[in-house]
Amino acid sequence: MSGGGLLRLARASAWHRRFGLGLVLASIALATFLLLAVERGRVALREGFTQSISGTDLIVGARTGSVQLLLYSVFHLGSPTNTIRWRSVQALAADPAVAWVVPISLGDSHRGFPVVGTTPDYFRHVRHGEQRALELASGRAFAGLHEAVLGAEVAERLQAGLGQALVLRHGAGEIEGEDHADQPVRVVGVLARTGTPVDRAVHVSLETLEAMHAGGLLGYRLPGRPAAPARALTAEDLQPRAVTAALVGLKSRSAVFGMQRRIADFRDEPLLAVLPGVALDELWTAVAGVERALVAMGALVAAVSLAGLVAVVATGLDARRQELAVLRSVGAGPPQVLALLLLEGALVTAAGALLGLLAAQLGLWAFGPLLESRLGLSLPLRAPAAAELGWLAAVLLAGTLASLLPGWRAYRLALADGLSPGGSA
Incomplete structure (x- = not known):
């Protein structure tokens, strides 16, 4: 029997048992879809984290772990162990290798969202994605005291708009610390969605935070202490004493390691x-x-789907014994019977893998823009990457190998029927 005839026979046989094999094909497609989704999601998540601060060369803070500094300064997770003095920030900005410095001051919140104290340079120099600048969806950046710019998620979830007054709270939680009810801030701008931690922050000026905590203008009361007498705040009162961290951009990326060593050897603190x-x-x-657990889960689903393929083919062998005998009678030998079963398994697996790939591509086309706007996961519609092609090849190979067991059993049945008195030689 020629290869083309064997292929036509395998297709016809699979179509004859299309209901059972269709269920197996659907499970293989689902497993392939899950494997590709995990792989693309893993890569997109890594890229999303990296692009949350794509334009910054160095993050400077108090001595702590590098991951901890990254988490609380960029992603606003955890609590800073210490602050850095304002004169240290000024010394950084004066370094000839430094192009810009954006100070970050954390510690307050509004209804569970972090408050980020910074300067107007934040909106000019902070980048996300592929070096994209922050954009205002409405309003303007803050320019004076008690003005706030909201991230897109804050504005959406709190239904806050331009002109609305917000009361900030000292502390990072919903109920932690006392609030600054005597000094509300007014929303003057709302940022466009970026899919980064910027969306989940309330941005105010450093001077606004100093005014709230100075015990001046309207008499901010520290916990357990009476309110300070109200007085007019001076420029010196509004100058920050310390900040949480600083984002630094350099004039040349080649100077990054030298600058890192100079900061590590900084004498003042x-x-x-x-x-x-x-x-x-x-x-x-x-x-x-x-990551490994997610990949293992997808591989386990694929293994279960392939086990179903083995079960369907193996349980149908007894019912197909007459079919195999007919094949023997027209000259098909046991090796060709084995090849037929392997080819059927490969065809079903390939169809399932291609269907899973198609479903993944359609899912990206339909939900990619939504995931990017909501979660910041950049999932463009593109050809499969090398790692994804590797997974597809692995599924196809595993499906073909999974057909070996029922194929070997069919081979033995063909031999037995061929050697039996009533069998065909």
Whole structure:
């Protein structure tokens, strides 16, 4: 029997048993879809974390772990162990290798969202994605005291718009600390969605935070202490004493390691400068087990689907014994019977894998823009990457190998029928 005839016979046989094999094909498609979704999601998540701060060369803060500094300064997770003095920030900005410095002050919140104290340079220099600048969906950046710019998610979830007054709270939680009810801030701008931690923050000026905590203008009351007498705040009162961290951009990327050493040797106070990419690599090393667990889950689903293929083909062999005997009678030998079963398994697996790939591509086309706007996961519609092609090849190979067991049994049945008195030689 020729190869073309064997292929036509395998297709016809599979179509004859299309209901059972269709269920197996659907399960293989689902397993392939899950494997591709995990792989693309893993890559997109890594890229999304990296692109949350794509335009910054160094993050400078108090001496602590590099991952911890990255998490609280960029992603607003956890609590800073210490602050850095304002004169240290000024010394950084005066370094000839530095192009810009954006200070970050954390510690307050509004209804669970972090408050980020910074300068107007934040909106000019902070980048996300592929070096994209922050954009305002409405309003303007803050320019004076008690003005706030909201991230897109804050504005959406709190239904807050331009002109609305917000009361900030000292502390990072919903009920932690006392609020600044005597000094509300007014929303003057709302940022366009970025899919980064910027969306989940309330941005105010450093001077606004100093005014709230200075015990001046309207008499801010510290916990357990009476309110300070109200007085007019001076420029010196509004100048920050310390900030949580600073984002630094350099004039030349080649100077990054030299600048990092100079910051580590800073004499006025102990400082730490980390490269965002290096800190992210450390973070991914720490969570590598989660990635492996997700991939293992997808592989397990694929294994179960292929086990179903083995079960369907194997249980149907007794019913197909007459079919195999007919094949023997027209001259098909046991090796060709084995090849027929392997080819059937490969065809079903290939069809399932292609269907899963098609479903993944359609899913990206339909939901990719939504995932990017909501979660910041960039999932463009593109051809499968090398890793994804590797998974597809692995599924196809595993499906073909899974057909060996029923194929070997069919081979033995063909031999037995061929040697029996009533069988065909």
